[in-house]
Amino acid sequence: MFSDTIVALSTPPGAGALAVIRLSGAAAIALTASVFSKKSLPTAAGHTLHYGTLRDPNSGEILDEVVVALYRNPRSFTREDVVEISCHGSDYVVRQVLALFLRQGARLAEAGEFTKRAFLNGAMDLAQAEAVADLIASDSALSHRVALNQLRGGFSQELRELRGRLIKFAALLELELDFGEEDVEFADRTGLAHLLAEVRRVVAALLRSFELGNVIKNGITAVIAGRPNAGKSTLLNALLREERAIVSAIPGTTRDFIEDEISLDGLRFRFVDTAGLRDNPADEVEAIGVSRTRQRVRQAALLLYLFDLSEMTPAEVQREIQELTEGLDLPVMAVGNKTDLSTTEALAAFETTFRAEHSLTASSAPLVFVAANQQIGLDALQTALLAQVRGSALENTASATIVTNVRHARALETAAAHLAAVQAGLDTGLGTELLAADLRHALAALGEITGEISSEDLLTSIFTQFCIGK
The missing domain is CATH 3.30.1360.120 (Probable tRNA modification gtpase trme; domain 1)
Known part of the structure; x- marks a missing residue:
């Protein structure tokens, strides 16, 4: 060629x-x-x-x-x-x-x-070609596994099977158009409805998997926020197992973001230590840091709200979580720090009161106790972190098809919309020509994922993101 x-x-x-x-x-x-x-x-x-x-x-x-x-x-x-x-x-x-x-x-x-x-x-095919770049960029066990599965054709095979079955019905609908004046039906409408229902279920499942796939591919940003001296920098250092952030008893030491990554059970987490939240910052620089913290929370995928068990009540914790996450659909973990200064009875009482509150945002959030300076409770915290993001689908990533590519997700959304239009057309007795048009659009969207239908602009956009030698 x-x-x-x-x-x-x-x-x-x-x-x-x-x-x-x-x-x-x-x-x-x-x-x-x-x-x-x-x-x-x-x-x-x-x-x-x-x-x-x-x-x-x-x-x-x-x-x-x-x-x-x-x-x-x-x-x-x-x-x-x-x-x-x-x-x-x-x-x-x-x-x-x-x-x-x-x-x-x-x-x-x-x-x-x-x-x-x-x-x-x-x-x-094109999906496999994109998996080459994903495999090169993989930096965790799960991202490597998902990219390798796609490179070996798992995703492509599933799409080809779906598309192949739809093509048969599309061909029969096109045949009906050729014999339009004779008012004949070659495509069994009941059979098409059953197939549509099955294909739409598969496409919907693939689209749902994109949320998980995005986490696997890009990792999850977890922002650590809370009042000054709650122990945010100490917790970051404990999670990273290195002195990444300066720890001081002086409130407001952290003025800007400090962040780093670790891998937990194959998932990549990016932890962000932020400036302490208080109503009256000591100076203009700290005030800017507080403002940036609130902005960073809005961009996060997960919030770790860290608080000093000796200084805050359950009601105060919930109130501050609500204020920080107002208007956000953001998973939250409440992390009580400095358990070494508390008793088992006090911790149990705190948890009981915390759960009894009626705040949907906070009471539904996992509550974990740690002593960050002594690295106590970190295993429980990491287990809770994984439970927040992994979902049942993650257990089967070795064999499951998981969508990790934004282009694929957009094409699946387009296919789903046109398949829904075909179903609506069947329900209302829409003419063959309109049914065939929507089915063609759905097939084209699925074909774009594997490259069976592609343009030079699309190929240029995809391959220019690769490194030169690949």
């Missing part, structure tokens, strides 16, 4: 032990052979390794000792001839090798062009 041969660095830039330079295209093997010491390369079998040197044919200078991996089409990532050269990871060596192949007739690959060629050559 492509007449030119592309070349790029496929490993991260910067000095290292090794670097991998990849070529793909009809002339990839011939270009490599023209500068490689082993003259048998053009006749070598695919999936073989060859040790030798790269030499500039113009100057005769040896650039490096390398290992050449040879992949012949169609048994390669791009389904073209592919050569991967492992050289030493010096920036200078990499620049010299790339320049050498450019002089020999290759051109620099565009962002994502190797994966784009794999898609256009039929090695994978």
